[in-house]
Amino acid sequence: MRFVWPLALPFFITRDFYFKDSLYVGGQHAAIDIIAQSRPTDGDPVRAIADGTAYASPINDYYSGWNVYVEHADGWRSGYRHFRNQILPVNQPIPVSQGTVLGYADSTGRVTGPHLHFDLWNHEKKSPEAFAKVGWWAHDPELYLGVESENDMPITNAEWQQIATADENITKQVNALTSDVLAVVDALDKRLDALEGGGGSDVAATIAELRRRLES
Secondary structure (H helix, E strand, O other): OOOOOOHHHHHHEOOOOOEEEEOOOOEEOOOOOEOOOOOOOOOOOOOOOOOEEEEEEEEEEEEOEEEEEEEEEHHHHEEEEEOOOOOOOOOOOOOEEEOOEEEEEHHHHHHHEEEEEEEEEEEEOOOOOOOOEOOOOOOHHOEOOOOOOOOHHOOOOOHHHHHHHHHHHHHHHHHHHHHHHHHHHHHHHHHHHHHHOOOOOOHHHHHHHHHHHHOO
């Protein structure tokens, strides 16, 4: 699934996904804070990152202010906090399309200034950075927003496991090959020692055996 950025360019991320503070559940921000550049953030339109069903909070929450979350396909949920007010009907599902204006950035809730607090969640851990929080997995939005195609998406846990397994198999093959080469080299050393001692060892046969094992 392709996600667009919730604020128009240009913008600046003031606090990233990995920021640590006891203010947050679990001690990690697990979201991004975004402000507009070259224009006021206060009143900047906030848009749905993808098609889905929006739910608008009926209260101006102490921490989140006026906020909206959107349920998307494949278990994804996006969250948008600190709106100026609520422009969507509350307490009911609202179908929205990618790019639909959900509200306007402001500074309601516990904030130090106007910005959009944006979260990206999934029921499953889709990539290694995901942070377990309130029964969901928070994912770094910077890895997913603005991605042009599925091929550009972050590597999933399953893909990481496939890579790890392939790497382990390659390592085993290399170790086995190294062991074979060392055994042949040991034999070569012994035959050379015999040759130098007048034993008449067939060095050519040893070299041919070394080549055969390296090429197999």
